[in-house]
Amino acid sequence: MTEPEIRDLVAGHPFTSGLSPAEVDAIAEGARVVDLLPGEALFREGRPATHAYLVTHGHVGIEVHHPGRGSIAVSTVGAGELLGWSWLLPPHAWHFDATARSIARLVALDATTVRAACDHDPALDRRVARQVMRTMTARLEAARHQLLDLYGHGHR
Amino acid sequence: MAIAEPTVAPLVPQLLEVRAHRRETADTATLTLAPTGPTALGDAAPRPGQFAMLAAFGAGEVPISYSAMAGHGGAVEHTVRSVGAATAALAAARPGDLVASRGPFGTGWDLDAATGRDVVVVAGGIGLAPLRGVVDAVLADRDRYGSVNVLVGARTPDDLCFAEHLRGWSARGDVEVAITVDRLGDPASRWPGAIGVVTGLLDGACFDPDAATAFVCGPEVMMRATVRALGVQGVDVADVQVSVERSMTCGVGHCGHCQLGPVLVCREGPVLPAARVLPLLEVRER
Numbered sequence: 392m393t394e395p396e397i398r399d400l401v402a403g404h405p406f407t408s409g410l411s412p413a414e415v416d417a418i419a420e421g422a423r424v425v426d427l428l429p430g431e432a433l434f435r436e437g438r439p440a441t442h443a444y445l446v447t448h449g450h451v452g453i454e455v456h457h458p459g460r461g462s463i464a465v466s467t468v469g470a471g472e473l474l475g476w477s478w479l480l481p482p483h484a485w486h487f488d489a490t491a492r493s494i495a496r497l498v499a500l501d502a503t504t505v506r507a508a509c510d511h512d513p514a515l516d517r518r519v520a521r522q523v524m525r526t527m528t529a530r531l532e533a534a535r536h537q538l539l540d541l542y543g544h545g546h547r
Numbered sequence: 548m549a550i551a552e553p554t555v556a557p558l559v560p561q562l563l564e565v566r567a568h569r570r571e572t573a574d575t576a577t578l579t580l581a582p583t584g585p586t587a588l589g590d591a592a593p594r595p596g597q598f599a600m601l602a603a604f605g606a607g608e609v610p611i612s613y614s615a616m617a618g619h620g621g622a623v624e625h626t627v628r629s630v631g632a633a634t635a636a637l638a639a640a641r642p643g644d645l646v647a648s649r650g651p652f653g654t655g656w657d658l659d660a661a662t663g664r665d666v667v668v669v670a671g672g673i674g675l676a677p678l679r680g681v682v683d684a685v686l687a688d689r690d691r692y693g694s695v696n697v698l699v700g701a702r703t704p705d706d707l708c709f710a711e712h713l714r715g716w717s718a719r720g721d722v723e724v725a726i727t728v729d730r731l732g733d734p735a736s737r738w739p740g741a742i743g744v745v746t747g748l749l750d751g752a753c754f755d756p757d758a759a760t761a762f763v764c765g766p767e768v769m770m771r772a773t774v775r776a777l778g779v780q781g782v783d784v785a786d787v788q789v790s791v792e793r794s795m796t797c798g799v800g801h802c803g804h805c806q807l808g809p810v811l812v813c814r815e816g817p818v819l820p821a822a823r824v825l826p827l828l829e830v831r832e833r
């Protein structure tokens with residue numbers, strides 16, 4: 392895939408909605424496309440979080456490794472979603488494993504580039520932080536609802 | 548969603564025979580019920596979203612939605628999840644057994660409101676039962692609607708109802724079916740799909756929020772979250788219908804058991820405009 396094609400993928404992803412073309416260019420510099428087959432690992436807990444991943448196709452499972460029980464998928468991230476935010480905050484290391492559950496395509500934004508662009512432009516920094524917060528809020532609400540076991544007995 | 552007046556003597560149960568029993572999950576079964584005589588349902592054939600007061604003898608009478616409308620010989624389907632005495636007895640009924648039924652009662656889904664528009668069906672758990680008729684009706688008259696998205700949430704892969712129907716709808720190619728589970732249940736599960744709440748499926752669904760009608764049924768927390776998430780996508784709350792559950796005794800507006808604020812759910816509901824019912828659901832009950 393050519394650089395302009397990758398840039399278009401970034402520009403069309405909901406994560407960059409509200410960003411100006413120049414801002415998209417700034418964060419998309421050095422971005423690459425990652426294609427995964429089902430069961431293929433994207434990253435592992437504890438490894439450096441060097442990229443921000445925008446899922447454009449398929450599902451990637453967020454997994455916790457449990458000794459003796461293997462990796463347990465606790466949620467999935469699908470097309471149109473941001474996968475991971477450990478790249479934004481020190482120590483820039485992943486807290487979970489991520490493994491494709493279907494054929495998946497993601498755009499990997501270079502985390503150093505994104506952080507540098509944000510440091511350089513406070514307006515972009517705010518917008519990126521807001522998008523990441525939106526993702527975190529949705530995941531937190533989802534996790535709370537999953538904990539509630541809404542479809543278990545006794546819920547109406 | 549006009550208030551429906553029952554067209555059969557509302558307090559007189561009819562005997563229906565269990566013609567088939569299909570196990571959906573460990574605690575849920577679909578019963579095919581047919582009249583024992585020629586008179587039974589008559590012109591009171593149920594519409595999607597309506598319910599019957601079903602009784603298994605000696606175990607109690609409870610409201611249960613129609614999960615498939617009158618088919619051959621007036622047969623209907625109900626999908627029952629066993630949560631207590633009455634539902635356990637119904638879910639255990641076998642071909643040849645008799646059950647008592649009063650209905651159809653309630654408003655049903657307003658499908659006319661979706662004519663020429665995109666259709667978004669969002670179901671959580673057993674909430675797919677009253678919505679199955681919506682999907683069947685929309686697909687039977689497919690050209691009348693724009694895009695059709697069916698988004699389903701289940702507790703675990705093993706708790707997914709209507710698996711065969713979901714596969715059938717998916718295979719047609721003119722309806723998008725997306726399924727998610729709250730958790731895998733068995734960590735060794737080979738579930739290949741999404742894990743997370745049903746509202747997460749809205750991000751991947753293709754519809755025009757300005758021209759979409761949404762039909763939502765599931766636990767109340769799920770419905771509130773879904774209406775909010777639809778709003779974030781740009782769907783006007785006026786274009787969202789929800790089906791609510793309240794404990795019911797008469798089913799026809801006489802006893803007041805099903806009251807939700809000023810609404811008698813058995814008569815004015817169970818399908819209600821989200822804009823009307825959401826503020827009522829937000830009132831804290833003891």
Ligand SMILES: Cc1cc2nc3c(=O)[nH]c(=O)nc-3n(C[C@H](O)[C@H](O)[C@H](O)COP(=O)(O)OP(=O)(O)OC[C@H]3O[C@@H](n4cnc5c(N)ncnc54)[C@H](O)[C@@H]3O)c2cc1C
Nearest residue numbers: 545546609610611612627628630631632633634792793817
């Ligand atoms: C309009 C309407 C349509 C319905 N459609 C269906 C349907 O298609 N299929 C179906 O299986 N059920 C449906 N229900 C719910 C069903 O009526 C109840 O599950 C039933 O009344 C429980 O009766 P019971 O005697 O088996 O259990 P109970 O002894 O009354 O209750 C047993 C336990 O289940 C809990 N419980 C009771 N009601 C519910 C509920 N609605 N949801 C979750 N937990 C509950 C109670 O809090 C209690 O802990 C519908 C309800 C309404 C109002």
Ligand code: FES
Nearest residue numbers: 798800802803813
């Ligand atoms: S159940 Fe009796 S009034 Fe609604």
